[in-house]
Amino acid sequence: MNHFYKLSLFISFFCINHLHAQSLAPLTVEKIMRDPKMWIGTSPSDITWADDSKTVYFNWNPDKNPSDSLYAYSLAGKKISKVAPADRRRMPGKNGIYNRARSMRLYEKNGDIYIINYKDFSIRQLTNTTERESDPAFSGDETAVVFERSNNLFSIALASGLVSQLTDFKTGTKKADSKPGDQEKFLKADQLGMFEVLKERKGKKDAGKKVTEADKPTRPKEIYLGEKNVTNQKASPDGRFVTYGLTQTDKSAKSTIVPNYVTESGFTEDISARTKVGAPLSESEFWVYDVKKDTARKVATADIPGIHDKPDYLKDYPKLDTAWKKKERKVIFHGPFWSDNGQHAVVIVRSLDSKDRWIMSFDPATLSLKLLDRQRDEAWIGGPGVGGYPQSAGEIGWLDDQTIYFQSEVTGYSHLYTFNISTGKKTALTSGRFEVQNVVLSKDKKTFYLITNEVHPGEQHVYRMSATGGARTRLTHTPGAHEMTLSPDEKNLAIRFSKSTAPWELYLLDNAFAKNAQPVQITRSVSPEFLSYPWREAKVVTIKATDGQDIYARVYEPKQSNGKAVIFVHGAGYLQNAHKWWSQYFREYMFHNLLTDKGYTVLDMDYRASSGYGHDWRTGIYRFMGGKDLTDHTDGAQWLVKTYGVDPKKIGIYGGSYGGFITLMALFTTPDVFAAGAALRPVTDWAAYNQSYTANILNEPQADSLAYRKSSPIYHAAGLKNHLLICHGMVDVNVHYQDVVRLSQRLIELGKNNWELASYPMEDHGFVEASSWTDEYKRILKLFEEKL
The missing domain is CATH 1.20.5 (Single alpha-helices involved in coiled-coils or other helix-helix interfaces)
Incomplete structure (x- = not known):
């Protein structure tokens, strides 16, 4: 045995034993809060296919570089390779628009328009300008390409290359011609x-x-916009009409300022941030430019069914209820969405108060609207494929020249529907106590590929179903979550899969044999160091709430209990975390393993308003945040006492953002349930949060002050009895640091001395620095170790 071989063997033996020693060492906050790409690994993301379906592309970082790079997996060679920068620059752009035969695809790349021909996969560049061209689409006869440049629509003839301007939108107002006296x-x-x-x-x-x-050649009509902005310009398939939106921002809407203290300049620099809920909304209009008649007309909304409907919550305000006049509610239009033959168009109209969504047929010649489907919700319209905000159209498309498909939550769960515009027949393609969470239509429009949670709310699986509905073929079977990207030739599925103890990896599934085939794993991203610890698979359970509902939750069980428990509250409100796949709260997941090692029982609940459980669960917090969502957690605390023998005086609670808000409400309004809590970047007053999220749930503060009083922790701060830790980034442009400053002053004036605030001068809403994560979670651990 030569000296070099002995040395190599010694080094290998030393490394293996060192790694084993690491695995035996207890978890620490410092260890789990390190830069994840340096010690866990980086999952593949942003999955796309080559146009010839022979290669899968994805972002990945197995080399632990400062940022991810583009990688390719060859189906023929069964090998992964890093894409060179020069090759990446030559690649076609992603996504884009297909022609009806799917023999060509349009796309934008670096502000120019390209077309790829699938007969020989040749690429033709259609524009090359310093201005940005975007949103390319085929004309109705597919002989030209329509695109946007500088807020105007242009077309380019594919045969001759002739560029024609279709609209002439101009800012400001037209100067009046001087008339002689x-x-x-x-x-x-x-x-x-x-x-x-x-x-x-x-x-x-x-x-x-x-x-x-x-x-003189014919030119499009000059349309002066004044102070309005033009949006969503679309040409009809026959080129006769151009539809567009006009929006005008109310200049009286005051924006907030976030001071940035630690800067390169050494001076405090102001960050201009969002407005607060209740600020004046932008006005939105829907217009049609008739090219033949050279006229522009606004589409009226007065005859939309229910446009004048009064919201139910006004009954709590007799003066406002009595003063309500028959006025048109403000709306925003999406579309039009045209049938392949160019004969029919539909639009989706959303009310800005989020209580209505109308799907309507639309005739641009007469400006007429005809109702096809209306969903009304006294809380707010939302759900998978529906869109939770007025600015979202949701899922919609054409199966044939007479039939549209869309999603609706009208039965209480988001399902897939069709509507025949000739017969007026609406058909439910799916039904049941589960959600359709993603929809992809095959190129021949005969098959839907769906992702649903029908097996279990905590699992997401891929199904194949006829476009007419009926039985679904389940294509994935392993418990966890699956994300799907269909190859252009539809012969293979690229699938991202994860389970609760392992991050996302890339798999391939043969579509022809998908029903019985097992996905083939392509990437292995997780480091040996991460795998050296036996991460727990939390038990997914249901807990009976006070009102009889089942709350899905994850529980981490210690081998030997110390009689203490911690409840984690996920953020965002409408988000799911009691599931069987890799959590986006992976740091918290590791921290829960650390707590469990120490003997804590940890509970992580999908409380009221969490996603994945249908309409009633989603809207269970309407007009009262800190109501059912909080009692779900107090029910969880009682369940821990009964089921695991936890000491009722040794239960802690913590969470970030919405989880921080619930933590504050828990300590302020149910102080005898929780002995200590850590509120991270919490909302303290909902009147200080944004419009799109808050107004859905609580309406606007000037109209529904009761809802804001009940729901805002700052009004309940006098109830604090036990120990509170608050952590907040000082350059948070989502939940502003001002929130916690105001609460601090309130606690000071109330004479409370059992709280502390940790401020992070260089962190936004989501922390990025390992040092900040480490400091924050050392404080959380110290709080629970000392106060429970």
């Missing part, structure tokens, strides 16, 4: 009557002007 008119008439030469010359000039006007 009586004196000028008299002098001009007098001159022409007196001098024959002047009269002859004027005649020649007028005749020449007529010839010039006759020879």
